Amino acid sequence: MILHGYFRSSAAWRVRIALGLKGLTARQVSRHLRKGEQAAPDHLALNPQGLVPTLEVAGQGALTQSLAVLEWLDETQPGPRLLPADAWGRARVRALAQIIACDIHPIQNLRVLQYLKREMGQEQPAIDAWARHWIATGLAAFEARLAEPAAGRFCHGDVPGMADLCLVPQLGNARRFGCDLSPYPRILAVEAACRALPAFMAAAPEAQPDAE
Amino acid sequence: MILHGYFRSSAAWRVRIALGLKGLTARQVSRHLRKGEQAAPDHLALNPQGLVPTLEVAGQGALTQSLAVLEWLDETQPGPRLLPADAWGRARVRALAQIIACDIHPIQNLRVLQYLKREMGQEQPAIDAWARHWIATGLAAFEARLAEPAAGRFCHGDVPGMADLCLVPQLGNARRFGCDLSPYPRILAVEAACRALPAFMAAAPEAQPDAE
Numbered sequence: 001m002i003l004h005g006y007f008r009s010s011a012a013w014r015v016r017i018a019l020g021l022k023g024l025t026a027r028q029v030s031r032h033l034r035k036g037e038q039a040a041p042d043h044l045a046l047n048p049q050g051l052v053p054t055l056e057v058a059g060q061g062a063l064t065q066s067l068a069v070l071e072w073l074d075e076t077q078p079g080p081r082l083l084p085a086d087a088w089g090r091a092r093v094r095a096l097a098q099i100i101a102c103d104i105h106p107i108q109n110l111r112v113l114q115y116l117k118r119e120m121g122q123e124q125p126a127i128d129a130w131a132r133h134w135i136a137t138g139l140a141a142f143e144a145r146l147a148e149p150a151a152g153r154f155c156h157g158d159v160p161g162m163a164d165l166c167l168v169p170q171l172g173n174a175r176r177f178g179c180d181l182s183p184y185p186r187i188l189a190v191e192a193a194c195r196a197l198p199a200f201m202a203a204a205p206e207a208q209p210d211a212e
Numbered sequence: 213m214i215l216h217g218y219f220r221s222s223a224a225w226r227v228r229i230a231l232g233l234k235g236l237t238a239r240q241v242s243r244h245l246r247k248g249e250q251a252a253p254d255h256l257a258l259n260p261q262g263l264v265p266t267l268e269v270a271g272q273g274a275l276t277q278s279l280a281v282l283e284w285l286d287e288t289q290p291g292p293r294l295l296p297a298d299a300w301g302r303a304r305v306r307a308l309a310q311i312i313a314c315d316i317h318p319i320q321n322l323r324v325l326q327y328l329k330r331e332m333g334q335e336q337p338a339i340d341a342w343a344r345h346w347i348a349t350g351l352a353a354f355e356a357r358l359a360e361p362a363a364g365r366f367c368h369g370d371v372p373g374m375a376d377l378c379l380v381p382q383l384g385n386a387r388r389f390g391c392d393l394s395p396y397p398r399i400l401a402v403e404a405a406c407r408a409l410p411a412f413m414a415a416a417p418e419a420q421p422d423a424e
Contacts, residue, residue: 048352048353048356048357049311049315049350049353050353051315060300061300063303063307064307065306065307065310065311065314067306067310067314068303068304068306068307068310069303071302071303071306072299072300072302072303075299075302076299087284087287087288088272088273088284090283090284090287091275091280091281091283091284092280094277094279094280094283095275095276095277095280098277098279098280098313099261099277101310101314102277102279102313102314102317102318103261103263103318105314106314106315106318106319107318107319107324112319115342115345116332119338119341119342119345120328120332120334120338120342122332126331126332129331130327130331130332133327133331138261140260141260141261141262144260145260
């Protein structure tokens with residue numbers, strides 16, 4: 001497998017963690033987002049959105065959209081499951097993952113911030129406040145859901161899964177934007193449990209070959 | 213089942229189509245988004261994000277996040293399947309759905325547009341241009357993927373599924389913002405096939421009890 005990503009992309013980071021938890025390795029191809037390498041013709045041919053991650057699977061083709069990639073990995077690859085065995089639990093974990101993957105990350109990612117600056121003429125402090133606003137709004141709801149009985153050492157019970165894979169990278173973004181994370185003690189406890197695991201450590205941006 | 217939604221919410225619209233395709237009915241509770249009813253305490257108790265849709269299931273609890281709701285319906289309810297039988301096909305359909313549910317809709321929904329206006333002081337023409345930009349960017353990639361061999365009368369083969377459920381409501385938003393849809397003939401052909409089906413017609417905003 002070949003993972004087209006970028007060390008700082010939180011969506012690619014999710015997939016790196018999943019590969020690690022499953023004990024899989026993928027060759028990494030770096031697509032430098034600030035240089036626009038994700039929109040290079042050879043990558044667009046794999047992924048018409050020109051976003052990372054893209055996971056190339058030998059003999060099959062290219063998978064896009066990180067949550068779809070995670071589901072595919074879970075359905076087809078051996079190793080620990082990223083989703084619970086029961087349908088209600090799966091719905092809860094998917095909803096947690098989507099709080100981040102739908103309602104936080106896309107609103108604060110690079111292309112959106114660039115539009116605010118270039119097309120709307122916003123100054124950097126207003127752009128940073130925007131990012132912090134959407135991160136805080138989403139994390140507050142996420143924190144509330146970690147009070148549910150289904151939560152445990154991790155977002156759902158005592159094993160890491162798809163929600164944790166989304167949460168840890170989002171917290172990386174939160175810190176880059178200077179968010180105050182003190183209102184989220186349950187989130188921070190889950191993050192600490194995740195960061196104790198080798199798969200999470202190995203997937204961190206600073207551990208990637210293209211880290212700056 | 214009780215569906216907390218709003219006639220114009222494209223995320224609630226997705227769930228209404230799915231219920232119709234499955235032959236299910238749910239009592240609808242309208243949460244007027246412009247009046248902030250989605251953030252009423254009784255709804256926040258069900259869904260800490262204060263967003264629609266929320267699907268209450270008797271004896272079980274509340275499901276949130278439209279894509280997670282669609283997966284749960286597909287896993288637990290009888291009727292036509294919303295996802296293909298093969299893992300690669302499921303990954304493709306989920307990725308198509310997520311182009312819309314992650315990378316278009318959250319960036320152009322009401323709360324984001326309100327922030328652009330109130331906190332960033334943007335004028336309405338710039339806000340409308342913003343919405344059209346993200347819709348066009350996403351639909352162009354979606355259109356490219358409808359050239360793949362797996363596409364058929366619908367987004368994936370010749371039966372409607374999760375990607376179609378996301379596409380049709382997004383096109384409703386696109387028209388409200390005045391997007392030019394002529395660059396997307398494949399998308400328009402799929403939409404026409406969907407709109408010929410009673411479940412899609414019955415789920416349309418103008419057919420809802422809270423339509424204005």
